[in-house]
Amino acid sequence: MKDKLKPAEMMPGSFGLPFIGQTIGILAKQELFYWQQYQQYGNIFKISLPEAIGFGKCACLIGPEANQLVLKDAADKLSSRLGNRSLEPIVSKDLVLLQDGVEHRASRKLILPIFHHQAIASYFDTIQAVATATVTDWGKQGTINLEAEMRKLTLSIAVRTFLGSNKTEEIDRVSQWYVTLFNSLNGMVKWDNPLTFYGRGQAARRKIAEYIRQIIKDRIELDDIEKSKDVIGFLMSIVDEDGNKFTETQIINQAIGFLFAAHETTSSLMNWLMFELGNRPEWRQQLRTELQQVTGNEALKLQHLRQLPQMSNVLKEGERLYPPVHALSRAVVEDIEYAGYTIPAGWYAIIFPSMTHRMPEIYKDPESFDPDRFAPPREEDKKYPYSLIGFGGGAHSCIGVEFANMEMKIILSTLLQKYDWTVTPTLAEIAPVRKPFSMQKKLTATFVSIDLLY
Numbered sequence: 089m090k091d092k093l094k095p096a097e098m099m100p101g102s103f104g105l106p107f108i109g110q111t112i113g114i115l116a117k118q119e120l121f122y123w124q125q126y127q128q129y130g131n132i133f134k135i136s137l138p139e140a141i142g143f144g145k146c147a148c149l150i151g152p153e154a155n156q157l158v159l160k161d162a163a164d165k166l167s168s169r170l171g172n173r174s175l176e177p178i179v180s181k182d183l184v185l186l187q188d189g190v191e192h193r194a195s196r197k198l199i200l201p202i203f204h205h206q207a208i209a210s211y212f213d214t215i216q217a218v219a220t221a222t223v224t225d226w227g228k229q230g231t232i233n234l235e236a237e238m239r240k241l242t243l244s245i246a247v248r249t250f251l252g253s254n255k256t257e258e259i260d261r262v263s264q265w266y267v268t269l270f271n272s273l274n275g276m277v278k279w280d281n282p283l284t285f286y287g288r289g290q291a292a293r294r295k296i297a298e299y300i301r302q303i304i305k306d307r308i309e310l311d312d313i314e315k316s317k318d319v320i321g322f323l324m325s326i327v328d329e330d331g332n333k334f335t336e337t338q339i340i341n342q343a344i345g346f347l348f349a350a351h352e353t354t355s356s357l358m359n360w361l362m363f364e365l366g367n368r369p370e371w372r373q374q375l376r377t378e379l380q381q382v383t384g385n386e387a388l389k390l391q392h393l394r395q396l397p398q399m400s401n402v403l404k405e406g407e408r409l410y411p412p413v414h415a416l417s418r419a420v421v422e423d424i425e426y427a428g429y430t431i432p433a434g435w436y437a438i439i440f441p442s443m444t445h446r447m448p449e450i451y452k453d454p455e456s457f458d459p460d461r462f463a464p465p466r467e468e469d470k471k472y473p474y475s476l477i478g479f480g481g482g483a484h485s486c487i488g489v490e491f492a493n494m495e496m497k498i499i500l501s502t503l504l505q506k507y508d509w510t511v512t513p514t515l516a517e518i519a520p521v522r523k524p525f526s527m528q529k530k531l532t533a534t535f536v537s538i539d540l541l542y
């Protein structure tokens with residue numbers, strides 16, 4: 089049986105140019121590059137990416153079966169740590185995503201309680217307060233750059249709930265360092281020098297680390313650990329089965345890792361939800377009616393969030409059409425087999441939420457925004473396992489999914505209760521969106537107070 093398997097080199101697709109592989113196509117076209125390869129070659133194709141940026145020969149696999157293989161069935165033969173090593177300059181090996189096997193299971197068990205629903209309930213008030221205060225300004229500003237303002241809002245929420253900072257100037261400072269660190273991911277030259285993206289990112293990382301170190305020091309001095317209901321507080325209180333606590337460096341690395349995992353993802357999904365809703369007055373009204381029925385026009389409370397099925401389906405439809413993590417990468421450490429090919433150790437296996445989510449075999453009329461596809465009896469995501477993977481799946485599935493959904497529901501509810509809005513460019517001008525990462529920068533939104541409308 090094994091003899092009949094073809095070598096991965098025989099897959100359709102192209103490795104591109106020597107040394108740089110397909111880098112030029114990917115830099116120029118981003119997600120669209122993979123989409124075009126999929127159209128040309130089908131649901132399994134090869135590419136290559138430079139080793140200098142943490143890759144090599146890659147098998148790109150599309151569809152629920154491939155997702156299940158990579159995230160579950162063959163997970164023991166794959167390494168998330170090596171598959172995501174391009175993120176190491178930002179998040180360090182202390183983040184669970186960069187760990188495998190026994191080490192990963194042990195760390196994940198320790199940190200899961202931080203994002204368990206009991207714990208995230210304690211973040212509700214903070215998120216609501218930041219969301220309410222921030223969006224109050226949006227109505228006064230005329231047309232806003234949606235991406236920039238949403239980034240500020242989600243960063244403020246993350247810095248407040250994770251690090252416990254509550255002074256505006258501190259939040260702004262940490263947010264600026266974080267943006268510099270995030271942008272340094274684009275830096276090809278890994279030289280720690282102020283002249284390079286990478287160097288500026290590392291300098292910003294050291295500043296964030298120093299800021300967190302001071303928070304830890306203050307809390308120890310003030311004996312304030314147990315009282316602090318933020319992520320740093322939880323990280324400082326965790327004790328493993330042998331009585332060990334996280335070291336100061338581990339706490340810093342985890343916190344920076346969480347900022348990274350939580351921020352860009354939530355911000356991007358929020359932008360596209362605002363875009364879709366901004367183009368659909370009927371859905372804005374439907375969500376508003378659902379909210380009114382549940383809250384009875386009182387302030388939003390935590391328990392209301394569990395009674396908003398239509399809003400939950402809108403979030404899922406956003407996750408389906410605009411998954412912020414459009415590709416998930418693993419390094420192959422032991423040969424795996426898929427679709428008649430052997431994918432050997434040393435290669436990378438990459439799966440794509442963005443393309444799985446638009447397969448007509450799974451989702452009816454996949455390009456259309458149709459949140460009801462998730463409501464009974466349709467429940468299109470239940471037909472095949474691993475067909476909705478915007479939050480990943482298997483051992484490395486997102487630990488922040490509840491936090492993210494709570495945050496997005498709070499922001500959306502706050503906006504729906506306060507404003508009506510329009511977004512440019514319009515759906516007709518840019519759909520279907522194949523480059524959401526860069527396209528989101530073009531989005532602008534105009535908010536009109538509901539009181540002025542009704």
Ligand code: HEM
Pocket residue numbers: 168184185186196203346347349350351353354357411412413416417477478479480481483484485486487488489491492
């Ligand atoms: C809309 C928001 C979010 C989306 C779409 C999202 C998506 C994902 C995805 C796709 C993965 C799996 C990556 C892989 O398997 O390679 C993941 C993992 C992870 N996410 Fe999220 N995420 C979001 C928000 C958050 C938040 C708020 C946190 C909180 C800190 C968070 C923390 C993590 C962590 C720590 C992991 C790694 C888990 C592990 O390796 O065991 N994420 N996320």
